[in-house]
Amino acid sequence: MNDAYRLDHVTYTYPGREHPAVLDLSLSIPEGRTTVLLGPNGAGKSTLMDLLLAWRRPETGTIALFNEDLGSYTKRHLGRTVSLVPQEEGSRFSFSVLEYVLFGRSPYLHELAAPKKHDIQIAYEAIGQVGIESIAHRSITTLSGGEHQLLLLARALAQQPRVLLLDEPTSSLDPGNTARVVRILKNLSEQGITLFFTTHDPSVAAECAHKVAMIARSSLLHSGDTDAVLTSELLTELYGTEMETFRRDGRLIVSRTHV
Amino acid sequence: MQGKQSEYTTVTRLYRRRLLGSLVLLLALITLSVLAGRYPKAGFSNPFTLASDQLMLQVILQVRLPRILLAVTGGAALAAAGFVFQMLFANPLVEPGFLGVSQGAAFGAAAAITLFGFSPIAVQVSATVFGLMALICSYWLAKQFRFGGWILRLILSGIAIGALFSAGLSIIKLVADPTTSLQDITFWMMGGLWNSTWSTAWSVMPTMWVSLMLLLAVRWRINLLSLDERTAHAIGISVSREKSLMLLVATVATTAIISVAGLVSWVGLIVPHLARRLLGSDSRFALPGSMIIGSMFMLLCDTVGRTILPSEIPLGVLTSLIGAALFMIILTRRQTEVEL
Numbered sequence: 001m002n003d004a005y006r007l008d009h010v011t012y013t014y015p016g017r018e019h020p021a022v023l024d025l026s027l028s029i030p031e032g033r034t035t036v037l038l039g040p041n042g043a044g045k046s047t048l049m050d051l052l053l054a055w056r057r058p059e060t061g062t063i064a065l066f067n068e069d070l071g072s073y074t075k076r077h078l079g080r081t082v083s084l085v086p087q088e089e090g091s092r093f094s095f096s097v098l099e100y101v102l103f104g105r106s107p108y109l110h111e112l113a114a115p116k117k118h119d120i121q122i123a124y125e126a127i128g129q130v131g132i133e134s135i136a137h138r139s140i141t142t143l144s145g146g147e148h149q150l151l152l153l154a155r156a157l158a159q160q161p162r163v164l165l166l167d168e169p170t171s172s173l174d175p176g177n178t179a180r181v182v183r184i185l186k187n188l189s190e191q192g193i194t195l196f197f198t199t200h201d202p203s204v205a206a207e208c209a210h211k212v213a214m215i216a217r218s219s220l221l222h223s224g225d226t227d228a229v230l231t232s233e234l235l236t237e238l239y240g241t242e243m244e245t246f247r248r249d250g251r252l253i254v255s256r257t258h259v
Numbered sequence: 260m261q262g263k264q265s266e267y268t269t270v271t272r273l274y275r276r277r278l279l280g281s282l283v284l285l286l287a288l289i290t291l292s293v294l295a296g297r298y299p300k301a302g303f304s305n306p307f308t309l310a311s312d313q314l315m316l317q318v319i320l321q322v323r324l325p326r327i328l329l330a331v332t333g334g335a336a337l338a339a340a341g342f343v344f345q346m347l348f349a350n351p352l353v354e355p356g357f358l359g360v361s362q363g364a365a366f367g368a369a370a371a372i373t374l375f376g377f378s379p380i381a382v383q384v385s386a387t388v389f390g391l392m393a394l395i396c397s398y399w400l401a402k403q404f405r406f407g408g409w410i411l412r413l414i415l416s417g418i419a420i421g422a423l424f425s426a427g428l429s430i431i432k433l434v435a436d437p438t439t440s441l442q443d444i445t446f447w448m449m450g451g452l453w454n455s456t457w458s459t460a461w462s463v464m465p466t467m468w469v470s471l472m473l474l475l476a477v478r479w480r481i482n483l484l485s486l487d488e489r490t491a492h493a494i495g496i497s498v499s500r501e502k503s504l505m506l507l508v509a510t511v512a513t514t515a516i517i518s519v520a521g522l523v524s525w526v527g528l529i530v531p532h533l534a535r536r537l538l539g540s541d542s543r544f545a546l547p548g549s550m551i552i553g554s555m556f557m558l559l560c561d562t563v564g565r566t567i568l569p570s571e572i573p574l575g576v577l578t579s580l581i582g583a584a585l586f587m588i589i590l591t592r593r594q595t596e597v598e599l
Contacts, residue, residue, distance in 0.1 A: 050489070053489070053492065053493055054492075055489050055492050055493070075492070075495045075496065075497050076495045078495060079493070079494050079495020079496075080495070082493070083493060083494070084489075084490065084493035086487065086489065086490055086493075089486070089487050089490055091349070091485065091486070092349055092350065092351055092485075093346070093349075093351070093485060093535070093540040094535075094539075094540050095482070095539075095540045095541060096270075096539070096541075098267055099482075099539075099540070099541045103482060103483055103486065103494060104494060106480070106483055106494045106495055106496065107494060107495035109479075111477060111480060112476050112477060113479070114478075114479035114543055115479070120267065136266075136267075137266055137267070137270070155494075159494060
C-alpha cells in the first residue's frame with residue numbers, strides 16, 4: 001500500500017524554546033486509510049499537524065507527501081491535495097454557509113476570479129455530504145457548535161482533497177453530534193479519502209481508525225493497526241491512568257477503570 | 260438541491276440589483292450636487308439657464324466639478340480602505356484611523372509642508388510613507404502586548420501609535436513658521452475640499468483609481484484573508500504576501516485622499532457596516548457596495564457643508580458628526596455583526 005505521508009526523523013523546536021515539540025519522529029500515513037493520533041495534552045499533536053500542513057517546516061528530517069518532498073509543493077497544489085478541519089474557528093462576519101464553504105474552492109481559482117457555477121455545484125455537494133443542506137443559506141454566526149463543525153468539514157471537502165487532516169474533530173461535540181461526525185468520517189474513508197486526525201477520545205479512534213499512532217513527550221510511542229495498538233497496556237502507559245479495552249458485539253470499547 | 264441553487268441565484272440577483280440601484284442613486288446625487296451651491300443664491304440652480312450664465316458655467320466647471328470628483332473618488336477610497344482593513348484584521352471595528360494610519364499620514368503631511376512648502380506631490384509621498392510606518396508600528400506593538408484578545412490589542416496599540424504621531428504633529432505646529440506653513444497645516448488639518456482645483460484632483464486621481472481597481476479585481480479573495488491565518492494557508496493562500504499587498508494598496512488609497520482633503524474620519528469605519536447590512540458579508544458585493552456608499556456619504560457631507568451655511572462647514576466635522584451618530588445607532592441595535 002502507498003503512503004500518503006511519510007515522516008522520517010522529523011524534529012521541530014519552537015523558536016526560543018529549549019526542548020523540541022516534536023523529536024525524531026518517524027511515521028507513515030497510509031493512503032486511503034484512516035489514521036488516528038492519540039496523545040495527552042502537550043504531547044506535540046498540534047505541532048505535528050502544523051508540520052503536515054507545511055505551516056511549520058521541520059528543523060531536521062523530511063516529510064514526503066505522495067512521494068514528493070512537502071516543501072516542493074506550491075501553496076495552490078498543496079491546497080488541492082490536503083485540506084484541514086481546524087478544531088475551532090470563528091468569523092466575525094456573517095457569511096452564509098454556502099459562501100463560507102465556497103472559500104474551499106480557492107486553490108482551484110485564479111487570483112482575480114470568483115467562484116463559478118461549477119464551484120457552486122461542488123460546494124453544494126460538500127454541504128450535502130455532511131448533511132447540512134437545510135442551513136445552506138443561514139448566517140454562520142447563528143450556527144450551533146455541531147453545525148459549525150460540519151460547516152468546517154464541508155469547506156474542507158470543497159477543496160476535493162486526497163488527504164483530510166482534522167484537528168480534534170469531536171472534542172467540542174455532544175454524543176449525538178460525535179456519532180454523526182464519526183459516521184461522516186467513515187463514509188469519507190469508504191470513498192477513498194485518506195484521513196488523519198488527532199483526538200483525546202480513544203473510543204472515536206476505536207470506531208474509525210485503521211491505524212493508530214501514539215505520541216507522548218514529543219516522541220512516537222507506538223504505531224500500528226488499531227487492534228494491536230489500542231490495548232489496555234499501551235493506553236494505560238500513554239495516559240498514565242488505568243485504561244481498559246474490551247469487545248462487545250464485535251466492537252472495540254475503551255474505558256477508564258478508575259476515577 | 261436545485262431549489263437551493265436557485266435560492267443562491269436569487270440572493271445574488273438581489274445584491275446585484277441593489278448595487279445597480281445605489282449606483283443610480285449616486286449619479287442622481289452627483290447631478291444634484293452640481294446644481295447645489297451658494298451662487299448665485301443658496302440652493303439649486305436652474306439647469307435650463309446654465310447656457311446663458313457664463314459665470315455659473317465657470318463655477319460648475321472649475322470649482323464644483325473637480326471638488327465633486329474628489330469627494331466621490333475619495334469617499335470610495337476611504338470606504339474601500341476601511342472595508343479591507345476590517346476584513347484583513349478580522350475586526351469590524353477598525354479603519355485606517357484606528358490603527359494610527361491617519362495620524363501618521365497627518366504627521367507626514369505636516370512635516371512635508373514645513374520642509375518643502377505646500378507641494379501636493381511631496382505631501383502625498385510623505386503622508387503615505389508615515390501612514391504606512393504607523394500601520395506597521397501598530398501591528399508590531401499589538402503583537403507585543405501580552406494581554407487581551409487580538410481586537411482589543413490592535414485598538415489599544417492603534418491608540419498609542421496614533422497618540423505618538425499626534426504629539427509629533429503638535430511639535431511640528433509649534434516650530435512651524437506662523438506666517439506660512441502653520442496656516443497651511445491648520446487649514447489642511449480641518450479636513451475639507453474647499454481649495455480643490457483640477458490640478459489637485461489630477462494629482463491624486465491616478466493613485467486612487469489604480470488602488471480601487473486593484474481592490475475590485477481581487478474582491479472575492481479579500482474574503483479569504485479574513486480567515487484565521489493557518490486556515491487561510493491550508494486553503495492555498497500565501498497569507499503574509501497577500502495581506503501585505505492588500506494593506507499597502509488600502510493605505511496608499513487612504514493617504515492619497517488624506518493628502519489633499521486632510522483628516523476625514525469615520526467614513527472607513529461606518530460605511531462598510533452599512534454596505535454589509537445592504538449586501539451581505541461577501542466582499543464580492545460588499546466591497547463595491549462600500550465604494551458606492553462611501554462616495555455618496557462623502558459627496559452628501561461635502562455638498563451640505565458648502566451649501567447650508569454662508570461659511571463652509573469643514574467636511575471632516577460633518578463626516579465625524581454623522582459617522583459617530585450612525586456608529587452609536589448600529590452598535591446599540593440588537594442585531595450587530597460585531598463580536599468582541
